[in-house]
Amino acid sequence: MKTQIATLVLATSLMGCATTGGDPNVIITQVQNTTVQICGFLPVASTVANIISVFVGGGAVIGQVEEIAKEICAAATTVPTPKSSRLRATKDITVVVRNVPVTGHFIR
Numbered sequence: 001m002k003t004q005i006a007t008l009v010l011a012t013s014l015m016g017c018a019t020t021g022g023d024p025n026v027i028i029t030q031v032q033n034t035t036v037q038i039c040g041f042l043p044v045a046s047t048v049a050n051i052i053s054v055f056v057g058g059g060a061v062i063g064q065v066e067e068i069a070k071e072i073c074a075a076a077t078t079v080p081t082p083k084s085s086r087l088r089a090t091k092d093i094t095v096v097v098r099n100v101p102v103t104g105h106f107i108r
Helices: 002-019 024-039 045-056 065-076 085-090
Strands: 041-043 093-097 100-106
Touching: 024 041, 024 045, 024 065, 041 045, 041 065, 045 065, 045 100, 065 093, 065 100
Parallel strands: none
Antiparallel strands: 041 100, 093 100
């Protein structure tokens, strides 16, 4: 039941993307790309969708992509990871941003 409610909330909040002319998948990809540019961390798409729903609460995402990416990076860069970039890139980590778990890994 909780999963169904969470899915409904997420779908409702992402509908705001459609009303502002933005495709939710494109916005998720923009957040992922911006996060990689800022700190080299690639969050999983489903967790990005969850964090977007918290940021916008059913409103427009326009102008918030960089803010979302910065908050993800701020959380990801505080987690201890191996110094080797090869080892670091293979390990998925989960960080919490605004009480939402965001999973991903460093690509550089």
